[in-house]
Amino acid sequence: MVLGSSQVTIRFANAADVPALLPLIDKICALHQAWDASKYGFLPEPGKHYESWLISQIETDRSVVLVAETQPDAMQTPSHLVGFLIATTEEEIPIYYLPAFGFVHDLWVEPAYRQQGIARQLVLWTIDCFRRMGIEQIRLDVAMRNQAAANLFRSCGFRPSTQEMLIELKDSWPE
Numbered sequence: 001m002v003l004g005s006s007q008v009t010i011r012f013a014n015a016a017d018v019p020a021l022l023p024l025i026d027k028i029c030a031l032h033q034a035w036d037a038s039k040y041g042f043l044p045e046p047g048k049h050y051e052s053w054l055i056s057q058i059e060t061d062r063s064v065v066l067v068a069e070t071q072p073d074a075m076q077t078p079s080h081l082v083g084f085l086i087a088t089t090e091e092e093i094p095i096y097y098l099p100a101f102g103f104v105h106d107l108w109v110e111p112a113y114r115q116q117g118i119a120r121q122l123v124l125w126t127i128d129c130f131r132r133m134g135i136e137q138i139r140l141d142v143a144m145r146n147q148a149a150a151n152l153f154r155s156c157g158f159r160p161s162t163q164e165m166l167i168e169l170k171d172s173w174p175e
Contacts, residue, residue: 005127008082008113010121013058013065020081021054021067022047028108035145038168054086057159062089064102068109068118081110085122089135102130107149123156 025047032040043049057063068083087104104126109118130138131160136168141164 003113007071008068008118010066010068010114010118010125013067013084015055017056017081018051018054018058021084024084024110025050025054025106026080026106032143035143039166055117057086057088062133063087064126066122066125068113068122082113083107083118083122085126087126087130087138089130089133089156090139098137100135102126102133102135102138104138119152120156123152127156143164 008029026045029040029042029046033042054065058065059157064085066085066086067081069079069081071079084106085104085108086106087102089100090101090103092098104123107122109122127138138158139161140153140158
């Protein structure tokens with residue numbers, strides 16, 4: 001995929017990508033926490049807490065972990081990660097016909113690379129991966145304040161399904 005003067009490649013993540021993914025994960029966590037600190041009450045440095053789980057998802061064939069990576073240019077600028085998508089296969093409780101579903105946990109594209117089709121390609125590739133796994137449904141949550149993400153997912157075939165609500169029973173989260 002060529003975007004402006006740089007080329008971006010979307011590929012499956014590998015364990016060697018994890019150190020470069022963790023700062024991006026910290027960014028998406030910070031954004032979510034700014035939107036709703038009660039819903040997204042992360043521990044300090046959430047990327048570090050995510051690391052072992054992320055590696056386990058990269059290593060299983062029941063998850064989809066993709067990265068978007070720039071390619072070296074004529075100036076020999078080294079490649080770097082500019083986006084990612086993490087999705088897992090989740091088991092449904094046994095009262096439903098559907099035994100399992102795909103779940104998109106996180107999608108991030110660096111601000112300088114947005115509006116270039118990267119997020120859309122990550123989502124479409126994920127849909128294709130789950131389809132090839134035999135998964136019949138993919139779910140995700142979109143923050144109420146993230147209309148751009150809602151529009152992206154709608155354009156990829158997703159539809160609203162439920163509305164999550166919460167009530168806070170504690171005065172504050174532990175420090």
